Amino acid sequence: MLTDPKAEGFTKEEGKYAIDHLDVDWNQVAKKSAESYLKHQAFSQKGIYNQLISQYGENFTTSQAKYAIDHLKTNWNKMALKDAKRFKGNTRTEDIKRILKNSHYTDSEIDYAMKNLNQ
Incomplete structure (x- = not known):
């Protein structure tokens, strides 16, 4: 959204800088996102991982998605x-x-x- 010319219109560099300097634990955000998905639909570990890293899903990094999977309390x-x-x-x-x-x-x-x- 930050770099969308129809919205905020920042450059990619400005958008990256803003994201990189937020005081956010992205691992925890990925975990909460995974928990939310699992409340509404069944996923395998690989399925939820793919959803988290997908550009059409959540677009988390692979390490953030791995953290989420490793810390879910899911049967x-x-x-x-x-x-x-x-x-x-x-x-x-x-x-x-x-x-x-x-x-x-x-x-x-x-x-x-x-x-x-x-x-």
């Missing part, structure tokens, strides 16, 4: 189960597994989700 097995339950009833079991794999859940998270899907 990734339960995230996989939550995601799997979205498809229960209208999707075959093998397709649910494939969807979870494509969403970057680990094999153990997928196993947990599939074992607990009907509970």
Whole structure:
């Protein structure tokens, strides 16, 4: 926004200077952003990481996203189960597994989700 000519119109250098001199803990901001996403939608660790670093998402640095992931108190097995339950009833079991794999859940998270899907 700072460098958008239709908004603030600062140069890239001025915008970078402003961001670099804010008294903000960007690691904590990334963590709070990840927590907010996880309240509304299930993500795998890699999925939330990708969302945090995406230029179309939050555009955090890789180290800020890694910090966020490392400091989340999230049960990734339960995230996989939550995601799997979205498809229960209208999707075959093998397709649910494939969807979870494509969403970057680990094999153990997928196993947990599939074992607990009907509970």
